[in-house]
Amino acid sequence: MxxxxxxxxxxxxxxxxxxxxxxxxxxxxxxxxxxxxxxxxxxxxxxxxxxxxxxxxxxxxxxxxxxxxxxxxxxxxxxxxxxxxxxxxxxxxxxxxxxxxxxxxxxxxxxxxxxxxxxxxxxxxxxxxxxxxxxxxxxxxxxxxxxxxxxxxxxxxxxxxxxxxxxxxxxxxxxxxxxxxxxxxxxxxxxxxxxxxxxxxxxxxxxxxxxxxxxxxxxxxxxxxxxxxxxxxxxxxxxxxxxxxxxxxxxxxxxxxxxxxxxxxxxxxxxxxxxxxxxGYGAGLPLPGFYERLWERLTGDADAAGNLAEEMLVGFRAHLSRHEPALVFSFPTLRTMVETARRLAELRGLAEPGRTELFDAVQSAAIKEEIELGSHPLLAAFTHYLQGERLGDLPPGSRLPPLIERARREARANGLSLEDALPKNRELDIYRKPRHRQASRFLHAMRLIAPSFADRLKGPDMVHGFRADMLLESWSYAWSPAVEAALIDRTADADTVADAAAALLLRRLDHLEKEGQCNNAEAALNLLSIAFDAGLGRAADRLAAAVETAARADSDLLRLARALVIGKALESRARRYQSEGHEEAFATLLPSVLDRLVRRITELLPDLIAVDADHVGHAIACLAALAEAMADPDPDFAAQPLRDSLRELLYMQLDPALNGAVIALSTVIGLIDAGEAGRRLVAALAGAFEKPGEAIRTLSGVMALAPHLFINNGNVITAIDTLFGSIDDQGFLLLLPQLRMAFAELSPQETDKVAATVASAHGIGHDDLALLLQAPDAQALSEHLALGERLRDQWLQDGLSAWLEPAA
Incomplete structure (x- = not known):
């Protein structure tokens, strides 16, 4: 044989x-x-x-x-x-x-x-x-x-x-x-x-x-x-x-x-x-938590005389009560599950229910509607429960790979406690205390290579400008076996936290190139900002070069403008910390990056003349990003080419909404003063009597970037009021949705200020204006006005025009 x-x-x-x-x-x-x-x-x-x-x-x-x-x-x-x-x-x-x-x-x-x-x-x-x-x-x-x-x-x-x-x-x-x-x-x-x-x-x-x-x-x-x-x-x-x-x-x-x-x-x-x-593990059986429980019963570590199906299903219901209460099933349903599992085992010639019988019992007893195989939330929760959540452990003093050893040593050097796996909080004064800033860099780097270790609860986002004036960063962190598992996955890259984090960032850069995103300046610059936060100066050269390469090829103005915002924030921070080690690399490289971005944006700005109504939102978002980047009267880059290009746009025939945004941007960065902005807006509105919708779109463009130009300029408000006075009720109803979108940029206080200005122009006092606060919302008002128009038309058709005459 x-x-x-x-x-x-x-x-x-x-x-x-x-x-x-x-x-x-x-x-x-x-x-x-x-x-x-x-x-x-x-x-x-x-x-x-x-x-x-x-x-x-x-x-x-x-x-x-x-x-x-x-x-x-x-x-x-x-x-x-x-x-x-x-x-x-x-x-x-x-x-x-x-x-x-x-x-x-x-x-x-x-x-x-x-x-x-x-x-x-x-x-x-x-x-x-x-x-x-x-x-x-x-x-x-x-x-x-x-x-x-x-x-x-x-x-x-x-x-x-x-x-x-x-x-x-x-x-x-x-x-x-x-x-x-x-x-x-x-x-x-x-x-x-x-x-x-x-x-x-x-x-x-x-x-x-x-x-x-x-x-x-x-x-x-x-x-x-x-x-x-x-x-x-x-x-x-x-x-x-x-x-x-x-x-x-x-x-x-x-x-x-x-x-x-x-x-x-x-x-x-x-x-x-x-x-x-x-x-995706290549050997063994699925759902190890189930087989671990089975092993405990086989070896006497658990009650082997009890009913396995009952034990597992009762435990599952308790698990749902703690973690997913919306999926908890009733006790009668639980009893049906246990009995179903037992009978299925008998039918299949088994001594007791196994994994398959348990799943069949849950599905037949608790799920009544038709489902796609394995897609029901209850089955997904049962799968997670039987998978188990056990983490292994090693005794103190065990040998560990160099990356784990060095990460632990560096964490302790930065004042982080690793004595247990309980979450802990740490507050860092990153501006005024260099040691705290170093701890912040370590936490940012660890968040890259072992995300479960640290979570930033609050702090300044100095890249995107969110709460940039905050002085303190707050972190929650915990060392656990899950952190070690993540670090072991990075040991192939390097033996230190900084080197492993740099390798990961450069791999992400390679993925951008493989995915055809090598011309995405914003994505590349975001990677550079992550490197800055984590103190990875060793990756700066390649990342900065990638940004410049992307900027040369990127034709998306919005991405480029957002990249300029990020780059400006980074350059400012790099100069501030230039006396400290790794920031010198960034301080040296960023001026060239910003110059390349400015030149590319300047090349593309004239293309806005071809933007139509379907794509104007993207263009306005681009101008809003430029407003953020150029709000500082003395930015950290050569802004004159941009200013010159924007000045030319002021004299071009643009989409109405884009025209309003260009006027607003030009005012924000000081190309024109508020008086000239008001005159340009009044002129644009005055020329739109035959197409009042264009006037509203011009106003929307202003609101997107600088609502104060509208709020604080009585001439502009008067021009809009005059425009509306020339429109019949039907025309006003057609414009109302656009008007609501335009005014959505205003706060309630700003809306009240505009209302008071208009009311005063029409001789309406504060008492009369207060009555309007009890009026229905804009949607209800629109529906009521439309109903009134339909009734008016119907009465005219029925010969009841006399009813429309005011009473003597």
Missing amino acids: SALDPAATALRLFDAERRLYFFPIRHHSPACALHLRNALRETRPAAVLIEGPADFEPLIAELLAPGVVPPVAMVALPDSVEKAEGTRAGTTYYPICRHSPEFVAIQEAAALGAAIRFIDLPSRHRAMLSGPQDKEGAPLLPMRESVFDRGAYIEALCERAGFRDGLALWDGLFEARARGTDWRRFFTSVGAYCSALRAASEPDELEGDGTLARETMMRACLADAIANTTGPIAVVTGGFHTPALIGGHGETAPIGKTASPASNAWLIRYDFRALDRLN
Whole structure:
């Protein structure tokens, strides 16, 4: 029989003559873990060989240290050669949870005094990195089990046995048998199943994904163990590899020295979210929180006599009460769920409900409407609940990657407490205290590379001008395993917080280029402002060059104007702090950036003459940004070219709304005084009697930039009042929506001031004006006036014109 024949695999798993015991497993399977524990206690091997990267072997002692609480992960960082080449330079993860068979094997072997060896290729070997990676920089996972979930063999088994997918099939065939006591029979079944999967796989695929190269290494390690071990040997590998190892045939590789405690291999905390197969993790089972609870019941850490379905569903309802009360279901519905899950398990021949039965029970008992598969909020909440929120832990004094060590050291140097994971607040006087400013830069940098660490509660936004006069910054921060998990993802970039943050910003710049946004000056300058906040002067040269390149090609006036606002704020801050280290780089580079932006905006301003009513809003927003950038009479850039170009616009034939905005901008920056602005507006309004709508649009343009020009100029108000006096009721109704939009820029006090001016011109006193405060709102007034017009027309048609005459 072939070694890949399911029957051959089943017969040769336990070789009493050679005292070899092969245990085919599925990663993170509670059933495999429990049966393996029983098997190792009975066979008492002298050596336990485990499918794990050989260079992780020195981490076994750390994994067994008191105080280690899974989930944790062994990780390997790219070496200097990989970083330089930039190929597959992500971090390699080997996660471990309490119900991982590999973790159970390590614990039992240590208790027995057996030798423990990892027999897979080193984690950074090209065959270990050859699997799929969803996106650049994503974690690399040497354990891949997609073959358990797809393929013609799995589909045929599911159809024959009545399971909906490969995961449900595994649960029904194996996890449901976790309570059995015959470990030989259990692993014989798993071995036959995995051998059939192996036989249905294409050899080319196994060569391409590194499987064959890995198995060559495993066979070599097995041969070496047989030659050097006295006593039984247990071999714990993914079931897919077991058939290739049992026969002892095939190519083997010479055993070299495994990496000694290499500087780039570490043990870190991990969490269930990252371990969940539904989040893209390449091995094991979905929803680890569910299987962790199952493991606790199997091992006696929880009440195994209770009803699992009842326990999980009662816990889910309590979870909803705390976190999503709008989704809480009634107690009768809860009872129906529990009963449904129990009956489904009976119908499917299971000892108790599993993951699939619980989902089916929730859907059938609590969801009455039609839904798209998996899209209902209750199912999403149940998925999150079964995923679990557990974070692993490591004992104090554990070795950590350099980036984490340095981040912790720098945090303490900046006066931040890391004694526990409770949120803490810190207030920083960033203007007057250099040490506080340095702490602010650290927090900004950490917010880039580990967002869960710090959140800025309040403080000045000196880039966009929001509350720029505030003196203090307030932060909330907390050091947690989630922060370490985020930092480990950045260890491939650098060993310091500043270098990792700079690398991340430059990667974002590369993404702009890849997405065709290399001409987006605003986006590039925003990255430069982030670098300034975080004190990343080392990234300034490239980011500033990117802004200048973008400015040359950018044809969007609004983006350019907003970029000028940001650049002006940065230049002002850089000059203020120029005496301090990193700001010198920005102070040197920013004048050139601002000059390039000004020149490009100046080139494009004449194009506003072609703007029509459909695009005028974008153009007015551009002018509003220029008003912000040029409000200072002595800006930090050469503004004269802009002023000259805007002066020319004053004499061009523009869209009415844009004309109003140009007049307003010219007044704001001192090109013309308020008197000239009033005369220009009166002239524009006087010329619009035949098209009163254009007058309102001119007014809207003014309101968008400088409402005070309208409020404080009686001549302009009089001109508008005269214009309205020349329009009949129907015309006024047509203009009313535009008028409301124009006046929306005014505050209630400003509106009252305009009303008082108009009322006074018509001889209306304050008492009469007060009555208007009781009038309906503009929309109701518009509807009432329209109704009055319809009634008037109807009465005229009916010959009732006399009714329209005022009473004598």
